Amino acid sequence: MPKKNPVPAAETPLEDERPSKSQLKREMHALQELGETLIAMKPGERARFALSDDLEHAIDETARISSREARRRHMQYVGKLMRKEDLTALHAEFDAIDKERFQRDHAFHRLEKWRDRLIDEGDTAVDHYMQDHPDADRQTLRQLVRNARRERDQQKPPVSARKLFKYLRESQNI
Incomplete structure (x- = not known):
């Protein structure tokens, strides 16, 4: 005989309020790609963005990294720093650049x-x-x-x- 749920169906939460692990990974990869885009830019173009000093330093540091694995780890670090940035301002600036x-x-x-x-x-x-x-x-x-x-x-x-x-x-x- 199946067990009955002690909490009525109307009172059970529909979903957890936090995103899934897969969603977090997708967001992290998107931030890493955004960081790659910033790294690929010329310093003059990058100056248009309001980036934190830590992120600026990490972007400058990328140029001296030659090892593939070290670069991969460094890109994860850049993605981590990107979480602290104002993403709406970054996306707005990217949109302005695309419009120009x-x-x-x-x-x-x-x-x-x-x-x-x-x-x-x-x-x-x-x-x-x-x-x-x-x-x-x-x-x-x-x-x-x-x-x-x-x-x-x-x-x-x-x-x-x-x-x-x-x-x-x-x-x-x-």
């Missing part, structure tokens, strides 16, 4: 489209570009476009196309 990168990439693609259009269409595209960007020098732009078209027609390396792209980037302050 997206905007920079979008601007880069816009410039590439302008360069290709200028080379393909010639003077009509130059007129359209000058309407959008009146500060650009029309004569320089036309000369670069002519040279780039000539190189393309003669199947030479795109030196002038690169110069045109650089000029467009400088004229738009990107």
